[in-house]
Amino acid sequence: MSAQGGAPPFDSVGTQDGATGALATPTAASASIDSELSARRAAAARRRRLVIYALRVAFTILWLGSWELSTRLNWVDPFFVGQPSGVVQRLWTWITEGTALGPLWLQAAVTMQEAVVGFLIGAALGVVFGILLGRIEVLAEVLSPFIKGANAIPRVVLGSLFAVMFGLSLWGKAATAVVLVFFVVFFNAFQGVREVDRNLIANARILGADNRRLTTEIIIPSAMTWILASLHISFGLAIVGAVVGELFGATAGLGQLIYNAGHTFDVNGVFAGMFVLAVLALIAEGLISALENRLIKWRPSRVSGEIPI
Amino acid sequence: MAGAGIELRKVTKRFATPKGGIYTAIRDLSMEVAPGEFCAVVGPTGCGKSTTLALVSGLERASAGEVLVSGQPVSGIPDGIGYVFQGDAVFPWKTVLGNVAAGPRYGGASTGDANKQAQQWIARVGLSGFEDRYPHQLSGGMRKRVGLAQSLINNPRILLMDEPFSALDVQTRTLMENELLALWAATSASVVFVTHDLEEAIALADRVVVMTAGPGTVKGTFAVDLPRPRNVAEIRFQPRFAQIYEAIWSQLRDEVLVSYERQKHAAAV
Numbered sequence: 079m080s081a082q083g084g085a086p087p088f089d090s091v092g093t094q095d096g097a098t099g100a101l102a103t104p105t106a107a108s109a110s111i112d113s114e115l116s117a118r119r120a121a122a123a124r125r126r127r128l129v130i131y132a133l134r135v136a137f138t139i140l141w142l143g144s145w146e147l148s149t150r151l152n153w154v155d156p157f158f159v160g161q162p163s164g165v166v167q168r169l170w171t172w173i174t175e176g177t178a179l180g181p182l183w184l185q186a187a188v189t190m191q192e193a194v195v196g197f198l199i200g201a202a203l204g205v206v207f208g209i210l211l212g213r214i215e216v217l218a219e220v221l222s223p224f225i226k227g228a229n230a231i232p233r234v235v236l237g238s239l240f241a242v243m244f245g246l247s248l249w250g251k252a253a254t255a256v257v258l259v260f261f262v263v264f265f266n267a268f269q270g271v272r273e274v275d276r277n278l279i280a281n282a283r284i285l286g287a288d289n290r291r292l293t294t295e296i297i298i299p300s301a302m303t304w305i306l307a308s309l310h311i312s313f314g315l316a317i318v319g320a321v322v323g324e325l326f327g328a329t330a331g332l333g334q335l336i337y338n339a340g341h342t343f344d345v346n347g348v349f350a351g352m353f354v355l356a357v358l359a360l361i362a363e364g365l366i367s368a369l370e371n372r373l374i375k376w377r378p379s380r381v382s383g384e385i386p387i
Numbered sequence: 388m389a390g391a392g393i394e395l396r397k398v399t400k401r402f403a404t405p406k407g408g409i410y411t412a413i414r415d416l417s418m419e420v421a422p423g424e425f426c427a428v429v430g431p432t433g434c435g436k437s438t439t440l441a442l443v444s445g446l447e448r449a450s451a452g453e454v455l456v457s458g459q460p461v462s463g464i465p466d467g468i469g470y471v472f473q474g475d476a477v478f479p480w481k482t483v484l485g486n487v488a489a490g491p492r493y494g495g496a497s498t499g500d501a502n503k504q505a506q507q508w509i510a511r512v513g514l515s516g517f518e519d520r521y522p523h524q525l526s527g528g529m530r531k532r533v534g535l536a537q538s539l540i541n542n543p544r545i546l547l548m549d550e551p552f553s554a555l556d557v558q559t560r561t562l563m564e565n566e567l568l569a570l571w572a573a574t575s576a577s578v579v580f581v582t583h584d585l586e587e588a589i590a591l592a593d594r595v596v597v598m599t600a601g602p603g604t605v606k607g608t609f610a611v612d613l614p615r616p617r618n619v620a621e622i623r624f625q626p627r628f629a630q631i632y633e634a635i636w637s638q639l640r641d642e643v644l645v646s647y648e649r650q651k652h653a654a655a656v
């Protein structure tokens with residue numbers, strides 16, 4: 079979850095200036111104070127992490143415990159709201175004996191494949207069109223009412239259209255994911271291109287950058303912050319697209335599994351399916367965060383104490 | 388490379404203001420910089436110094452009048468221009484090495500050659516050992532020096548500098564000023580050097596141009612007949628330096644006062 083959790087809250091950067099640094103040689107005494115300070119800081123950070131994890135566990139126990147208890151005592155009907163122990167049981171049967179549609183991992187793999195394919199295509203299209211329209215003003219002006227209009231309609235209904243077009247294949251679900259992902263990434267990429275610092279563009283032009291270089295070395299790196307931020311939201315949307323696509327017709331997948339569970343009044347099955355989806359989404363989120371940290375390592379590290387969400 | 392001349396003939400630059408009005412930043416400004424000359428420009432804040440540089444660089448177009456570089460009207464960015472911007476303009480996603488090597492690479496050099504050249508320039512501005520740092524890991528003055536190396540590495544015929552040393556501490560500043568003079572003597576580029584610091588202007592330049600409070604135009608031009616090569620740290624103590632300073636300051640002071648009164652008035656309304 080916290081990709082940079084181990085990093086010390088302060089960098090020891092910029093303490094020595096190249097031209098004047100030779101004047102200020104740190105003494106041995108100040109070095110030992112430094113190391114003592116950083117050790118104390120690391121210990122404090124460790125303690126804080128431990129407290130956070132303990133609180134998370136406590137929260138989970140409180141949440142699931144009160145749910146379980148209130149259904150056990152029949153304050154609420156487990157038939158309608160499910161029951162944590164029932165959910166765990168259902169998950170266990172799915173894992174050990176498989177689901178009605180086949181092995182659980184296969185359902186997860188089917189849905190993830192649809193989501194990932196849709197995500198990659200949607201994100202790629204979004205980035206390309208965002209940069210193109212951001213760079214070419216006429217294009218943006220001509221196309222803007224169409225794009226805004228397309229963005230305003232509830233696009234998940236297109237899932238039914240894609241089900242007709244692509245049948246039960248992967249492509250109907252992936253296409254639903256594409257239309258959801260595309261717009262988020264597109265708007266961010268477009269905005270990112272528009273927000274590029276004028277000073278930097280001027281500087282690059284003076285230094286002799288041609289249009290291609292300007293795009294690849296200034297515009298895209300600068301817009302990358304925006305684009306990567308949009309990828310976090312849009313992977314969640316890709317999963318939504320895949321699941322919704324499966325509701326419109328599928329033979330396998332977590333969406334189909336949840337749909338079937340709902341139809342047979344198996345509330346625990348619905349929750350179990352949602353739990354698997356949530357785990358997969360969290361893993362994907364972690365991967366995207368890792369990618370983000372790799373791609374924009376030039377950014378100042380986050381302010382210490384900020385919540386690593 | 389030999390320097391190239393710059394000429395501005397009755398140049399006016401107007402900007403559209405956000406409220407839909409028109410603001411005249413400079414009006415009927417005429418000045419000339421001879422090939423190889425070091426020309427300093429001083430004037431009160433907001434008088435159009437940066438705007439003048441932008442016009443020479445081809446980043447902005449004149450609303451009226453003519454801007455000539457090497458006798459040719461400026462349309463687009465002229466060849467051999469170097470520009471040290473007033474604001475931060477280093478690329479935050481490139482390391483110090485990547486930033487300094489950008490110019491040669493854009494000019495067609497291989498990455499290896501560009502990096503080798505960049506190493507030398509990084510050493511010259513006193514940043515050896517910081518090649519792999521990103522700009523956010525540097526101090527403001529260090530970033531400024533990266534910007535300096537970034538422009539100078541292209542060996543410009545015309546060097547436009549917009550308060551390049553204002554973020555530096557006094558010692559580093561003196562070092563860099565002397566370094567700049569040595570470089571300029573070796574390349575004989577034409578330099579337009581904008582500064583708020585009249586002492587700096589006189590210490591460096593062949594000629595000091597004083598601009599009026601905005602809309603800017605040339606109030607006066609002063610030749611600086613101090614001998615070269617100069618040592619910036621010492622030249623301030625020459626009697627001739629004080630005389631020149633007196634002469635220029637008497638004109639500059641009036642404009643600074645006008646500008647100050649105006650701002651006070653604007654703030655009061």
Ligand SMILES: Nc1ncnc2c1ncn2[C@@H]1O[C@H](COP(=O)(O)OP(=O)(O)OP(=O)(O)O)[C@@H](O)[C@H]1O
Pocket residue numbers: 402403404410411412430431432433434435436437438439473601
């Ligand atoms: N793009 C722009 N749009 C509108 N007004 C502008 C623009 N650029 C500059 N101006 C105005 O033109 C005037 C001159 O600006 P300029 O940046 O050239 O001043 P300057 O002499 O460099 O000032 P300083 O010494 O503070 O840097 C200012 O009043 C400024 O508000």
Ligand SMILES: [Mg+2]
Pocket residue numbers: 436437438473549
């Ligand atoms: Mg300025």
